Amino acid sequence: MAILEVSNIKKSFGKTEVLKDISFTLEKGDVLSIIGSSGSGKTTLLRCLNFLETTDCGKIVADGEVLFDSEDKTKMTDEKIRENRLNFGLVFQNFNLFPQYTVLQNLTLAPTLLKKGDDVTIKQKALELIKKVGLEEKADFYPCQLSGGQQQRVAIARALALNPKILFFDEPTSALDPELTMEVLNVIKGLKESGCTMVIVTHEMAFARDVSDKVIFMDGGVIVEQGDPEQVINNPQNERTKHFLNRYKENS
Amino acid sequence: MSFLEVTAFLFDGFKISLLIFAVTLLCGAPLGLPIAFCSMSRFKIVKSISKVIVWIVRGIPLMLQIFIIYYVPGLLFGYQLFGQIDRYMFIEYGIADAGRITAVLIAFALNYACYFSEIYRGGIESISKGQYEAGYVLGLTKSQIFRKIILKQVIQRIVPPMSNEIITLIKDTALANCIMVCEIIKNAKELAATKALIWPLFFTGVFYLVFVGVLTVVLNKAEKKLSYFRS
Numbered sequence: 222m223a224i225l226e227v228s229n230i231k232k233s234f235g236k237t238e239v240l241k242d243i244s245f246t247l248e249k250g251d252v253l254s255i256i257g258s259s260g261s262g263k264t265t266l267l268r269c270l271n272f273l274e275t276t277d278c279g280k281i282v283a284d285g286e287v288l289f290d291s292e293d294k295t296k297m298t299d300e301k302i303r304e305n306r307l308n309f310g311l312v313f314q315n316f317n318l319f320p321q322y323t324v325l326q327n328l329t330l331a332p333t334l335l336k337k338g339d340d341v342t343i344k345q346k347a348l349e350l351i352k353k354v355g356l357e358e359k360a361d362f363y364p365c366q367l368s369g370g371q372q373q374r375v376a377i378a379r380a381l382a383l384n385p386k387i388l389f390f391d392e393p394t395s396a397l398d399p400e401l402t403m404e405v406l407n408v409i410k411g412l413k414e415s416g417c418t419m420v421i422v423t424h425e426m427a428f429a430r431d432v433s434d435k436v437i438f439m440d441g442g443v444i445v446e447q448g449d450p451e452q453v454i455n456n457p458q459n460e461r462t463k464h465f466l467n468r469y470k471e472n473s
Numbered sequence: 474m475s476f477l478e479v480t481a482f483l484f485d486g487f488k489i490s491l492l493i494f495a496v497t498l499l500c501g502a503p504l505g506l507p508i509a510f511c512s513m514s515r516f517k518i519v520k521s522i523s524k525v526i527v528w529i530v531r532g533i534p535l536m537l538q539i540f541i542i543y544y545v546p547g548l549l550f551g552y553q554l555f556g557q558i559d560r561y562m563f564i565e566y567g568i569a570d571a572g573r574i575t576a577v578l579i580a581f582a583l584n585y586a587c588y589f590s591e592i593y594r595g596g597i598e599s600i601s602k603g604q605y606e607a608g609y610v611l612g613l614t615k616s617q618i619f620r621k622i623i624l625k626q627v628i629q630r631i632v633p634p635m636s637n638e639i640i641t642l643i644k645d646t647a648l649a650n651c652i653m654v655c656e657i658i659k660n661a662k663e664l665a666a667t668k669a670l671i672w673p674l675f676f677t678g679v680f681y682l683v684f685v686g687v688l689t690v691v692l693n694k695a696e697k698k699l700s701y702f703r704s
Contacts, residue, residue, distance in 0.1 A: 271610055299614070307612040317607035320704040321625045330621065331611035365703035383611060 222285060224249040224418055225270075225387055230279035232262075232269055239265045241442040243279070247387070247420065247435070252413050254429035254450070255422045257439035258465060263422045266439070267391050270420075271311045272302050283308045284386055307335075310380030314392040316372045318364040324351060324375050325360045328382045337383065350378040354408050370401030374408050381417075388412070390421040406432075426469050430454045438462045479664065479673050486660030487680045489574075490646040493581055493656065497642055500582040505589030512594050523590075530587040536648050538584055543576035543652050555579075577649045581642075588638055596631040597623070600704070626704040636692040640685055 223246040232240040239262045247253050255263045268274045270281060272289075275297075281289040288305045289297070319327050328347035329340075337343065351360050354374040356367075364372055373393055380388055390409070394402040406428050412419065413432055423429055429436055429450060436453040438446045438461075446459045457463045474482075511523035530538070546554055555572025563574055600623050608618035650659035661674040 273606055273609060303612050303614065306610055309610070311610040313603060313607065315603060317601075317603040319604070319607070319622050320702040321629075331608075331613060334617050334621065335612055363702050379611070 223247060224284050225420075226280075226282040227270070228280045228282075230266070230269060230281070231277045232265055232274060233277060239442050240269065243439075243442075243444060245437060245444065245447060247418065249418055250416045251434040252419045252421065252432055253435045253437065254433040255420065255437045255439060256424070256426065256429055256454075256465075257445075261439040262442040263439050264391055267311065267389050267420070267422055271309055271389060272306050273311075307383060308386050310383065310385035310388045312373070312376050312380050312388065312390045312393050314395050316364075316369070316376045316396075318372055318375055318379070320364050323361050323363055324356060324367070327364070327375060328379050331379075332382055335383075343382075347378075347382055350381050351375075353381075353411070354378045355404075368401060369397045370404045373397065373401075373405045377405075377408055377412075381412075387418045387420060390419065390423070392422050392424065394423070394425060426454055426466065438465065440465070474664070474668055474670065479670065479676070482664065483657055483660055483673055483677060483680065486655055486657035487677075489649070489654060489656040490643065490680075491684075492574075493577060493646040493649055493654075494643050496578045497581040497585050498639065500578075501585035502589055504582060504586035505593055508586055508590035509593035509597065512590060513597065527587045527590060530584055531591075535580065535584050535645060536651050539577055539580040539648060539652055542580045542583075543573065573649075573652050573654045576652065577654050581645070581649075585638065585642060589635070592631050592634045592638065593627070595634075596627040599630055600626050625699075629699040629702070629704060632692070632696045632699060636688075636696070639692065640688055643684055643688070644681060 225247040227246070228244045230240055230243040231238070243262075243266060245253075255266065257263050265274060269276045276289055276291065278291045279289075280287065280291070286308075287293075288308065319330065322330060325344070325347055328350060329343050332338065332343045332346075333340065338346075348357070348360065351357055354377055356371060356374055356378075359367060359371060359375075364375070367375065373396075377388075377393075393409070394405050397405060402425070406425065409419065409421070410432055421429070421433070431450075433450045435447065436450045437444050438453055438457070438459070440461050446453055446457060446462045452458075453462065454466060457466055508523055508527065511519050512527065514520045514523070543555070553572055555575040557572075558575040559572045604622055604626070605618055608622050613621070646656055647658045649656045650662070653659065657677050657680055658674070661677050664670045664673045
């Protein structure tokens with residue numbers, strides 16, 4: 222059974238329709254990359270799935286549990302929205318670490334506040350995750366003392382601290398230079414090897430091709446093409462996909 | 474009058490200045506917080522009322538506000554409410570003065586609360602939306618996000634503008650002498666009038682300077698203590 226089923230999602234801001242009928246499924250342990258030009262609705266889709274935006278229409282099912290269904294008219298309580306969010310983790314483009322907390326405290330804050338175990342267990346788990354992203358010697362540093370790539374790795378570890386079923390990335394390397402980009406991409410590759418289910422919005426085409434099990438190309442709020450990464454990126458069928466990928470090849 | 478006698482007399486006045494300073498901070502700083510939240514309210518009416526109050530209080534000279542608060546209740550109700558409060562609260566300190574002290578304290582606390590509220594509002598609104606969203610996706614409640622994530626960043630950002638206001642405040646206390654409250658400058662003027670001594674008036678500057686010096690050191694320390702992170 223799919224770990225994520227998204228059906229017929231629609232979202233408008235005022236009169237602008239940003240998402241027009243988006244549907245896809247994701248299997249457990251798979252990595253899905255979403256590519257497409259700016260303004261195609263990729264980020265809005267992630268934000269809808271993480272309940273940072275209210276979806277207008279459609280249905281979101283995670284691991285068999287209905288998180289959102291526009292047919293169901295009972296009002297979403299704040300409590301329910303918070304529970305929904307805990308199914309997923311989200312890594313932002315500009316990290317959004319909490320500046321007044323150390324790396325370790327960034328990881329332990331939410332589990333402690335949500336009473337996800339005793340302090341010792343939470344701390345141990347956090348230290349393991351910090352080690353997993355290769356920052357064990359930086360546990361007591363503040364975010365401002367770290368490079369962008371290190372900050373993003375902390376953000377990944379922070380999202381993992383709550384054991385999300387799926388980890389979402391919103392252009393995780395767009396704010397980084399090529400060298401720092403590599404260290405973050407390597408962490409994501411490592412996560413794939415450990416079986417983490419991920420959805421990645423990215424402009425790194427080579428990376429998307431290498432790491433993904435499935436690629437979605439979005440344009441103008443719809444999914445234009447989806448499927449096997451080799452097929453979508455190396456041998457696209459749709460004209461718009463071809464056009465988009467050609468411009469990438471010209472630039473690289 | 475000897476130098477020591479003059480200094481002691483001026484210091485009696487400066488104690489009143491310090492009282493106004495302390496009460497304004499202790500009442501005005503907390504009072505600014507609900508005003509700031511009202512100014513950011515989702516409810517348009519609450520927001521408008523709050524903004525109008527801030528506009529009026531910041532738009533009228535503090536001296537005029539002191540006059541209004543001291544004279545208008547008496548004119549309207551013919552009852553010396555502040556005089557009662559003065560006698561009740563301050564008589565044992567020997568400074569009860571027909572409601573003058575109470576009126577000045579109210580005017581100052583209200584006035585500074587409005588200025589503080591705008592500093593708080595600026596501080597809160599300057600925190601990026603991403604900080605809230607990072608909290609949301611970690612399943613935290615709005616109140617947890619505010620208390621555990623936003624607040625300290627706001628405090629770090631408002632310390633410099635607050636320091637500015639606090640330093641202005643001690644000098645503004647001199648305005649209390651417009652309704653004859655015996656603060657330090659009023660006392661110095663009294664020496665000029667009754668003893669023909671003009672130098673004490675200039676000498677009052679030293680009291681302010683010393684106090685502002687101490688404040689500056691303390692506030693800089695606070696600023697430094699909060700500079701361990703960059704938001």
